[in-house]
Amino acid sequence: MRVLILGGNAAGMSAASRLVRKRKDVSVTVVERSKEVSYGACGLPYYIGGFNDDIDLMRIRKPEKFRKVGVDLNLMLSAEHVDIENKSVDCFDLESQTHRTLSYDKLIIATGSAPIVPNIEGSDLPGVHTLKTLEDGEIIRSALQNENIREIAVVGGGYIGLELCEAFSAMGRKVTLFEAMPNLLNGFDSEFGQCVAKELEENGITVYTNDLVKKIEKIDGRLRVISAQSSHIVDMIIFAVGVKPNTSFLPDQISKLPNGAIITNERMETSVRDIYAAGDCSTVFHKILKKPQYIPLGTNANKQGRIVADVIMGNHAEFAGALGTAKIRVLSLELGKTGITENEACAAGIDAGSVRVTSNSHAPYYPNPVPITLKLCYDKPSKRILGAQIVGREGAASRIDVLALAVDQGVVAEQLRIVDFGYAPPFSTVWDVIHIAANAIK
């Protein structure tokens, strides 16, 4: 059996490794358009911020290693067209500038995503960047060696934008953050984004929300950012406004969401037989919403890569458990979310309510207890926990995994409020904020 994989990052290489490890009778070919495979892009803000100084730490597994275990790995090879009839993919070799056609029995599309650059005047000026690849990371870090780069605008208050605010601030730069929506962290309810804005501002970062960037101009060797509310002159601009799936080269027979994400079921199957998709180019099957959702996170990509390999090998495997669980540290603030919010429940026609409690992170007799706020969304008839959002300091984000498992398992409030969680003064109070929130659901 010939398995052809388009894309050599988390999803693609997870699938490739698993296939060659488990099955000697499968030939695995990977087509990757860059020079890099299998890297941890989520480490880039920390590299840029000088928290680590070795970009090699982000190269999780190098091309040689994959080749050694039997993966036919082709770098600088770009997939251009999928011929569904003939089960083949036309590729273009970016080095030799030649065309090649590769045939397959099973095709895995794992081409990932690319940063969205808004179609506004000046967005292609030098000094305007996005952050996705290792190369992007090197370019931005190198630029920071120049001390004349003093002021930086970050556009987009999601995970990457916020991590970049922290990174640039750590490098001693003056940072201004622009978010077009009313609040930062758009996937969270507004009060959580407001906590983040406060944390940023208390640490000298200027935050504009509800403020769409409309135009960028070159001015005296610097850049002027013109937004709905204001005009700022800076030395560098980073767009971190989201990603779009790399799927424009695919034929229409492969069904996609309006944003271009390939629709997959819990077995990573697409609408075309023998074609699978995994990672940031595809949807995941959401456990609560019970439909495909676009949640481009490394956690999903790795799971999808594993599952698609198992499915192709004929093993029982499915990932029907996507919950959109995510964590972020912003300066000393920690946030996490899992499952759905009351608004998302409403939009999905679920009769949901929510409770929000604030409690102490840990016992008063251990130093520095701080407030921790947990909001639970629940199904009103059954009191089943549907989602959670949390904000606090050290140890806050870790609690979201408990709630992810609660949502995953369909735990109801009455069970959650009495679970035998561990307690010691440095970690929690005897009734943890999770108990207290569950208890607030009547």
Added chain:
Amino acid sequence: MRVLILGGNAAGMSAASRLVRKRKDVSVTVVERSKEVSYGACGLPYYIGGFNDDIDLMRIRKPEKFRKVGVDLNLMLSAEHVDIENKSVDCFDLESQTHRTLSYDKLIIATGSAPIVPNIEGSDLPGVHTLKTLEDGEIIRSALQNENIREIAVVGGGYIGLELCEAFSAMGRKVTLFEAMPNLLNGFDSEFGQCVAKELEENGITVYTNDLVKKIEKIDGRLRVISAQSSHIVDMIIFAVGVKPNTSFLPDQISKLPNGAIITNERMETSVRDIYAAGDCSTVFHKILKKPQYIPLGTNANKQGRIVADVIMGNHAEFAGALGTAKIRVLSLELGKTGITENEACAAGIDAGSVRVTSNSHAPYYPNPVPITLKLCYDKPSKRILGAQIVGREGAASRIDVLALAVDQGVVAEQLRIVDFGYAPPFSTVWDVIHIAANAIK
């Protein structure tokens, strides 16, 4: 309805508060033999170690507050005898030195536990202490004001003993720890106790395991500890070898375990009608072992107090979920456990296996990733998770709550290894140690 509660700490006062809050037609009388109610004894090591300097932080709620909401609270009153026939309790007033008899419709025994002092020569010498009450804490802290108290022996390598080692060390004292069993943290498998011993020794604390203290002698105003293996001269000795339930005054009709713990079911009912028990004087119903177990922890006491109040009010309530979940920080090491170990499963006739994996605490590109070790015990036929033990640095202990919920909910390995937990570089790797351990269960 007259509810009489013997004991005014976590279990007793939780029950009392809930009863007076929810039901105006119930009279609630509490009998407490000390002057203190409702305090966080688990804060005492941190008070002794100077991590906090205000013993009032441990007084969670003061007597006046309980009286104000309608609890008839009697301090310095000791319960001496329970008359089951007449539904009354004979008490002795320690201040007025007089006897009183209190009648009840429902009796809650919540008399807690007392530290075990081994019956060896010299265990009653001045300078030999135990730690249970606020008064004990004050005495030990005061003693440390004397700089001649330079060397301290801690006897018992359980939670309190270990926290005291850290406290005394923080106060600049030379500490020697004696544990009669082969390993510290007796409830954990041996490798976890060994990690703790290493951490203590690396921080200048001397550890003797398998070393029973046999005798204490007074010598030149100091104390000589004679153990199976050695002889040490110290200035203070703390016994932290466990607790025994305060139940010796109770009639035999109330069934007890051999150690004296009152046997309760999931509704906190004892073997005698209208008599309930809660907290450290009683057992909890263990969810996995499906029988009453003695697990004297504040978490259980608070839950039992709440449940017994609900049961007495005629509400549906039960605590069939005790798992023995516990966390501890020892210097910079964090440990946690929940559910049962393979040895405990074996003893209970369960066909169990276990896996142990060591992985990175978080992504390599965020500073200071450190090893984290997780051991899972599982039911072999079903692959259901029965218990977990964890050791690592910052963030390790918090993961035990995820596993507590997994054990509570009967999650099987195949589910656990794919749960959508949150990831960000400061917190974990994309596949967290929980996924990796679950995946190791074949």
